[in-house]
Amino acid sequence: MTSPSAMxxxxxxxxxxxxxxxxxYQSQWIDEFLSVASGPTINTLLLTCILIGxxxxxxxPMTILRAHLNMSWxxxxxxxLGELFVFSCFAALYVALLYGDYGYFPALGECLRLxxxxxxxxxxxxxxxxxxxxxxxxxxxxEDLVRFTDSTGRLKLVIAHDVILYIEAQENYISIHYxxxxxxxxxxxxxxxxxxxDLMERHGIIRCQRSYFVxxxxxxxxxRDKEGMIQAELDIRDIKPVPVSPKYYEELSKML
Numbered sequence: 001m002t003s004p005s006a007m008x009x010x011x012x013x014x015x016x017x018x019x020x021x022x023x024x025y026q027s028q029w030i031d032e033f034l035s036v037a038s039g040p041t042i043n044t045l046l047l048t049c050i051l052i053g054x055x056x057x058x059x060x061p062m063t064i065l066r067a068h069l070n071m072s073w074x075x076x077x078x079x080x081l082g083e084l085f086v087f088s089c090f091a092a093l094y095v096a097l098l099y100g101d102y103g104y105f106p107a108l109g110e111c112l113r114l115x116x117x118x119x120x121x122x123x124x125x126x127x128x129x130x131x132x133x134x135x136x137x138x139x140x141x142x143e144d145l146v147r148f149t150d151s152t153g154r155l156k157l158v159i160a161h162d163v164i165l166y167i168e169a170q171e172n173y174i175s176i177h178y179x180x181x182x183x184x185x186x187x188x189x190x191x192x193x194x195x196x197x198d199l200m201e202r203h204g205i206i207r208c209q210r211s212y213f214v215x216x217x218x219x220x221x222x223x224r225d226k227e228g229m230i231q232a233e234l235d236i237r238d239i240k241p242v243p244v245s246p247k248y249y250e251e252l253s254k255m256l
Contacts (some may be wrong), residue, residue, distance in 0.1 A: 161203040
């Protein structure tokens, strides 16, 4: 919903849809409403420019701040309705200036009607497409989300607990290995293992070695190698086994 590709899709596709809908469909009510001064075509082009400006002012900050906003579906719906309202406010100002003696609030009512009669369609279509393309991002319970912060307390990564595979320490950083759809991802965060210990415990991700946390949900089996070292094999292909120390073996084995 808030990825750079989704941002670009909204900034480009919504104005194009609005322009095409108004000019091609040629609704009698819309033509009459915009048939002042320069005519419906010029007015539609100018309203499209206003829509582009509103989308730029809205979607760029949304994308930049997506990790901090933690944009769930109900928040995204409110944000989208806000975009329609802000566009209607600017459009009403433009229309009221064109009409001269036409009041701002009557123009606002007509612009809200225009917005919901046209731009609401691509919002619905995009939401349906995102549901099909990225089903893993839909209906995630807030309690299932793990919020990783760096050593200064700044939020850096928000992911569901069940997509985390394991976490390993790397000097002053930790490396978070997780799944994004069918792809394996890795995220390096300036943080200590001790700094995330309570967070991992709350989400059922346990320490299996001094430098490793592992997600028991993805542990397929515990094995001993030729040297007698215990390793946890995960249920994802091409993922290296995670070392398990004797100290944590019993606790982990009980969870499998």
